[in-house]
Amino acid sequence: MFQRASAAAARVFELLDEDVEIVDADNAQSIEHVDGDIAFDNVSFAYAKGKTVLSNINAEVSAGQSLGIVGPSGAGKSTLLNMIMRFYDPSGGSVSIDGRDLKTLQQISLRSHCALVSQEAFLFNDTIMNNIRYGRFDATDEEVFEAARLANAHEFIKDCIDGYDTVLGERGVKLSGGERQRLCIARAFLANPRILLLDEATSAVEPESEHLIQNALKRLMEGRSCVIISHRLSMVRDCDTIIVIKDGGIFEQGTHDDLMKNGDWYPEMYNLQMGRDEKETT
Numbered sequence: 001m002f003q004r005a006s007a008a009a010a011r012v013f014e015l016l017d018e019d020v021e022i023v024d025a026d027n028a029q030s031i032e033h034v035d036g037d038i039a040f041d042n043v044s045f046a047y048a049k050g051k052t053v054l055s056n057i058n059a060e061v062s063a064g065q066s067l068g069i070v071g072p073s074g075a076g077k078s079t080l081l082n083m084i085m086r087f088y089d090p091s092g093g094s095v096s097i098d099g100r101d102l103k104t105l106q107q108i109s110l111r112s113h114c115a116l117v118s119q120e121a122f123l124f125n126d127t128i129m130n131n132i133r134y135g136r137f138d139a140t141d142e143e144v145f146e147a148a149r150l151a152n153a154h155e156f157i158k159d160c161i162d163g164y165d166t167v168l169g170e171r172g173v174k175l176s177g178g179e180r181q182r183l184c185i186a187r188a189f190l191a192n193p194r195i196l197l198l199d200e201a202t203s204a205v206e207p208e209s210e211h212l213i214q215n216a217l218k219r220l221m222e223g224r225s226c227v228i229i230s231h232r233l234s235m236v237r238d239c240d241t242i243i244v245i246k247d248g249g250i251f252e253q254g255t256h257d258d259l260m261k262n263g264d265w266y267p268e269m270y271n272l273q274m275g276r277d278e279k280e281t282t
């Protein structure tokens with residue numbers, strides 16, 4: 001057992017010793033106030049040299065508006081969204097917020113204005129209260145309750161064995177995918193960010209709670225700049241702009257109505273999904 005554990009520990013330390021690739025510039029600035037204009041200016045990206053994933057992406061989100069990103073699997077949607085949080089820097093071009101190149105900003109300051117709700121709802125082995133409070137550490141209990149109500153989570157939390165003091169995780173209570181997701185949404189309400197990023201936020205949830213989550217997400221999106229990735233086109237149909245990423249670039253873009261009229265990939269996929277949904281309902 002010792003030999004096996006020491007081999008595993010070596011692998012863990014190998015990972016911990018990796019250099020961080022994205023570091024703040026010496027003169028990186030903090031950003032106190034964000035309106036929420038996001039711009040991709042001629043953005044290209046490759047994970048490995050010579051293997052371009054995205055090229056020449058130009059897109060904008062005005063403050064308080066929403067951008068839907070759709071397209072086939074593996075097209076580069078998450079890669080594009082992750083650049084807003086600076087998990088990756090573009091290989092060419094730039095990403096900016098309120099006209100300021102992200103590379104000139106302190107990462108911690110940039111990220112304090114963003115919330116990301118992804119497919120994987122990450123929770124800590126801690127109480128429900130502390131898991132939500134992770135969104136803003138100085139929040140009062142009342143603020144946590146309010147965030148949970150807005151996220152349609154308050155009711156199921158009250159029914160948990162110790163309410164908000166219920167411990168989650170390996171030795172604690174296990175929640176369903178939909179319940180976990182609603183805790184993450186409550187966390188995002190508490191953080192109250194100007195920029196909201198949703199990456200397949202409803203794909204890992206059971207159909208019964210999908211409606212509760214969509215409803216909570218709609219509330220969370222109000223008044224914020226939002227970038228939304230979803231395989232389900234009904235999730236993005238109300239976005240101010242929708243871009244279809246395909247073959248490394250923007251294949252088509254517009255509002256839902258524009259794309260239904262003049263698009264190629266979008267209307268075909270939309271009609272396919274609607275047909276499937278109707279069949280399921282009947």
Ligand code: ATP
Binds near residue numbers: 047053072074075078
């Ligand atoms: P999906 O809809 O399946 O989530 P996506 O459109 O979001 O896909 P990305 O996850 O952005 O696509 O991936 C784009 C391409 O980059 C894919 O070919 C993927 O295999 C590759 N890729 C993603 N992450 C990495 C990584 N960390 N290292 C190397 N290649 C990666």
